[in-house]
Amino acid sequence: MPSMQSTPDRRARAQDWLGLVVLAFAVLLIAVDGTVLDLALPFISADLAPTSNQLLWIIDVYSFVLAGLLITMGTLGDRIGRRRLLLIGAAGFGIASIIAAFSVSPEMLIAARVLQGVSGATLMPATLGLIRTIFTDSRQRIMAIGVWGAMAGGGAAAGPLVGGWLLEHFWWGSVFLINIPVMLVLIALGPLVIPESKDPNPGKFDLVSSALSLAALVPLVFAIKETATHGFDTVNAVAAAIGIAAGIAFVRRQRTLESPMIDLRLFAKPAFSTAVFTNFLSVFALAGVLFFGAQYLQLVLGNSPLQAGLLLLPGTVSSIVTSLIAAYLVRIWSPGTVLGTGLAVAAVGAALLIGLRADGGPGLFIAGFVLVGAGAGAALTLTSDLVVSAVEPERAGAASAVSETAYELGIALGVAILGTVVMSYFRRGLDVSGLDPVQALSAQETLGGSVAVARTLPSRAAELLSESADAAFVSGMHAAAVATSVVMAATSIAVFVRLRGNTTHA
Missing domain, CATH: 4.10.860 (DNA Excision Repair, Uvrb; Chain A)
Structure with missing residues (x-):
């Protein structure tokens, strides 16, 4: 079985690129699994009859466990071997997927989602850490990370589309069973094409x-x-x-600690700290735009979930493309220049969303989201490479876990903060003067709530409520777009300043 500790820079072999394909598909499935469940929720509700709290746990417990265990699993992989942890995680993820698919109660499905979160936490830092040790040539490594990032972004976007197709042809458990073939391939080919790597002197696990x-x-x-x-x-x-x-x-x-789980001295390195912070903020912006953008396309413009997913595809494709192109651009310009420019493009894209209207078409949103996606795609590749390049290969798992944790927190905070901005404007701007107290409370809860209330009203009252809700929601989107644009512009300036002179890949 191939093994790899710390080795001098060398060009990757065919076996290494085949190993990247295996790792990339593992990342793709994890990303798909994070979003594929959304469309299955009505079917799960009808079949398993969960309470509202149980339904929320079915959705959220995966991300809770995943975020909580990333640092632990990244450090554990450095100690026991990243390939070993990857294979254990793949087996666990496959078993959890089978349990989830054939769950007969909400409690069983929640337990399966917990196991998926534990297994997912082993897979994400292990894949990026292995790329760091397999691809020691800096130019090849950033290209490999670009592929990794493209799969992560593409998988998240493909989730609703894949889920929609499966649910049209099979029962809701099929959205979990798509994981099984890839996990079996990973377990079969992983020992053959992925070299083992770990820290030869890891110290005590704390x-x-x-x-x-x-x-x-x-x-x-x-x-x-x-x-x-x-x-x-x-x-x-x-x-x-x-x-x-x-x-x-x-x-x-x-x-x-003599052997800390995270070496805090890394944050004193401008490249590492800037990369982690930028990774957090770029996905913060992307998650926020996706959150209110999906509602805008469906509830304001009246598109179906599948149509909304298709309208979001151009932005997703731009993210995938720039994830790959960024690896080439750093051969011409410095990482700071490419990263700062990408963030500036994202700031322009967010600013375009200020022009959205309740009675408009999807064109302006698509254009803005394409630019935001392009900036986020380039940022994921470059920040991931800067993070793992800042440490010795033996510590790549722990460093990857820091980057992945920033990514997960960015998603959570992007939805929470920008969503709060949108909803605060929505609730202030919504005219509920013609509603009784119960109807008003329901309408002010969410945009979907106002749509549901409007369906129960006479036609003229329903029309007035819908117009007020759409206008209030769009005004909230404008405020969130301004905030996102300002954050991206400020981050771009910070990157240009802090990474000035960093020519690692130039």
């Missing part, structure tokens, strides 16, 4: 640090997601406080 990282991230992600869905309350405040306190304890502990 269980306390692992527990603290879990105690920090799970409550934080929970508080963020719940606040975005139901608003800020005492439970969310307590969860956030627990997460912050555990996070502070985690950081303090890392400073005292």
Whole structure:
């Protein structure tokens, strides 16, 4: 069986590129699994009859567990071997998918989603860490990371489309069973084409640090997601406080350990800290635009879920293309120049969304989303490469986990913060003067709620409520677009300044 520790730079062989294909498909399926469930929820509700809280846990528990365990699993892979952890995770993910597909109760499905989250947390940092050790030539490595990033972005976008097709032809469990063939191929070919890699002197694995990282991230992600869905309350405040306190304890502990789970000195390196921060903010913008964009296309413009998914495809394709093109551009310009320019393009794309109208077509949104997607795609490739290049190959798993955690937090906060901005404008601008208190409360809850209330009203009252809801929601989108554009522009300037002179791949 091939093995690899720290080796000098060498050109990748055919076996290495075949290994990349196997790793890329693993990432593709994990990304698909994060979004494929959305369209299946009505069918799951009809079959398993979960309560509203159980339904939320079916959706969210995967991301809670995934985010909470990324750092632990990244560090564990550095110690026991990234390929070994990858294969264990693939087997676990396959088993969890089978359990999920044939679940007969909400509790069984929730348990399966927990196991999927645990397994997914082993796969993501392991794949990026293995790419760092397999592709030691810097130009080949960034191309390999570009493929990895394209698969991650493409999978997330393909989820609803794949799910829609499967649900038209099969039962809801089929959205989980698509994982099985790829996981079987990964388990069969992984030992043959992926070399083992790990830290030869990893030090002691610190269980306390692992527990603290879990105690920090799970409550934080929970508080963020719940606040975005139901608003800020005492439970969310307590969860956030627990997460912050555990996070502070985690950081303090890392400073005292001889072999810390995360070497905090890495954040003193401009390339590493800027890359992590930029990764967080770029996916923050992308997730926020997707959140309100999907609602705009469906509930304001009246497209079906499948039509909305197709209208989002150009932005997804631009993200995939720029993930790959960025690997070539850094041969001409410095990473800071390419990354800063990509973020500036994303800022322009977000600014275009300020021109959206309730009575307009989808063209302007598509144009803006294409530019935002292009910037986010380039950012994912370049920030991932900067992160893993900042550490020795032996520590690539832990560094990858930091980047992946920033990515997951960016998604959660993008939806929470930008979603809150949109909904605050929506609730202030919605005219509910003609509704009774119960109807008004339902209409102000979400844009979908106002649509549901309008269906129960006489035609003229329904028309007035729909017009008010669409106008209020679009005004909220304008505010979120301004905020997104400002954040992307400021991040672009910070990248140009902090990465000035960084010519790693030029």
